[in-house]
Structures are given as C-alpha cells and as structure tokens.
Amino acid sequence: MTLTDESFAVYCAGEQIAENGPGITYVYARTPIGRVRMTADEADDLGHKLIAAADCDRRLHLSDEDAANPYLDPYPWAPEPALTITVHGRPAPQGSKKYAGHRRNSASGRVSAVLVEQSKRVKPWRALVLTATQTAMVAEHIKRYGGRPVGPVPPLDGPLAAEVVFTVLKPTSAPKRRRTWPTTRHSGDLDKLLRSTFDGIADAEAIADDSRIIRVTAEKTFPGEHPDALDRPGAVIRLYTLTGADTMTTTTVTRSDR
CATH class of the missing domain: 3.30.1330.70 (Holliday junction resolvase RusA)
Known part of the structure; x- marks a missing residue:
C-alpha cells in the first residue's frame, strides 16, 4: 500500500529489524513533522483512517461529474464510528x-x-x-x-x-x-x-x-x-x-x- 500526498506519504517497506526480534515488520511514514516508524498493524490502521477521512472530504465537496455519477455513494459518512x-x-x-x-x-x-x-x-x-x-x-x-x-x-x-x-x-x-x-x-x-x-x-x-x-x-x-x-x-x-x-x-x- 502506498498513499501519496503533498503533505503525507506512507510506504510499506516491509523492513525486518533484527535487533527487535525476528518477524517484526516495520513501516516508515513520511509526515510533515518528519519520518515516523511504526508497526505494520499501526500503519494499516492509519491508512484506513486516512482513506476514510479523504473519502469523507471528497463527498462533502463533490465535483459536478461525481454528483452526476449514479454509482457513487453521495453520503459523506464520518470517518470514525459514532x-x-x-x-x-x-x-x-x-x-x-x-x-x-x-x-x-x-x-x-x-x-x-x-x-x-x-x-x-x-x-x-x-x-x-x-x-x-x-x-x-x-x-x-x-x-x-x-x-x-x-x-x-x-x-x-x-x-x-x-x-x-x-x-x-x-x-x-x-x-x-x-x-x-x-x-x-x-x-x-x-x-x-x-x-x-x-x-x-x-x-x-x-x-x-x-x-x-x-x-x-x-x-x-x-x-x-x-x-x-x-x-x-x-x-x-x-x-x-x-x-x-x-x-x-x-x-x-x-x-x-x-
């Protein structure tokens, strides 16, 4: 998975860090505040939240083309469950x-x-x-x-x-x-x-x-x-x-x- 944006990018590098035990996969995220290392599960959770937030923002500001698309769900669901x-x-x-x-x-x-x-x-x-x-x-x-x-x-x-x-x-x-x-x-x-x-x-x-x-x-x-x-x-x-x-x-x- 790769999410690219002018201000944020997540790269699933799949790097094995030997000193932290075998089989632990880390992911590096490049953010506006610098490079952040996290586990693959943490990165997956973050990726889902970013996608949901971007999807919500897109639905709140539909283009004319998207608004005319009958197959696009027009509802801007909140990214986090209530x-x-x-x-x-x-x-x-x-x-x-x-x-x-x-x-x-x-x-x-x-x-x-x-x-x-x-x-x-x-x-x-x-x-x-x-x-x-x-x-x-x-x-x-x-x-x-x-x-x-x-x-x-x-x-x-x-x-x-x-x-x-x-x-x-x-x-x-x-x-x-x-x-x-x-x-x-x-x-x-x-x-x-x-x-x-x-x-x-x-x-x-x-x-x-x-x-x-x-x-x-x-x-x-x-x-x-x-x-x-x-x-x-x-x-x-x-x-x-x-x-x-x-x-x-x-x-x-x-x-x-x-």
Missing part, C-alpha cells in the same frame, strides 16, 4: 416462525394462527446485544465528555450506516488445512442475524429507531479468520453518522466522577 459495540455470545437469527396453535379473538370471535420464534437463542442474543450496547454507550460518553452520564444517554438519530461482522461457531468437522467459509444453515442467514442484532440495539435505545439505518455492510466469519473476527462467537458493530447531520435527539448531562 458507536462501536462488541458482543460476546452466539449470534441468533430472528424471523423464522413456527406454528404454535390457534387463538380466538374475544371481541371479534375470529380465529387466527399463533406463530412463535423458531430459534430459542433469539431472546438471549438480543439481551446480550442490549447489554453490550448500553456498556458501549457509556464508554463512548466517557471518551467524549470525560465523565459518566447523568441519566440516559440520548440515542443516535438521523441517517446511520452500520458495519457488522459476525463471528460464528466453526463446526468441528470443518477442514483444518484449508480455508472454509460460514455458508451452512448452522451459521444463520445474514439478514436474520441483522434483524435480531438491530432489534437488540434499538431495545438499548442507542438509536432512535432501526429504520434510521440506511446503509448496511455485513459479514460472517469464523473466529480469527477476519480482521474484525473475535476469538469466540459474537459480533463487532460500528455505527456511523453523516457529517453535518443532527445525530443526537437531546443533550445529556455529565458528571465528573467515574
């Missing part, structure tokens, strides 16, 4: 129903079928998402304002984008010597995994409503086989806001004690 949620637990798909009998409406006398959630794991998963989301909201508030919130943290409002990486359980029968992907029913349908996850986030009142999410990027992976994969089943969720859009419905009070 909220990052890490959930530990087995993701459960929501939406598959099973028949559980009939019931009669006492007022109208009409008889209708009773359908219940087929997976018993949906409620526990939504509860895990709710708890993890509430924890993330408090942590984000402390990070931004330097203290714990007094009262509820206001939800994100306005247009939102969601990036979700589900880490699912890898079958014991999966091959050990070649790459495999979570494509079986055992891993769950991606759209149904998103449904239960977004409902859990809405239950935590982190967002005004899950209808606010206008863009979704989602993946399934096995533990340790993706940059955002966890070491056990769970999910990493990032919520992004539009630059310049109103994202908080109210203000919140902060107290200095932790």
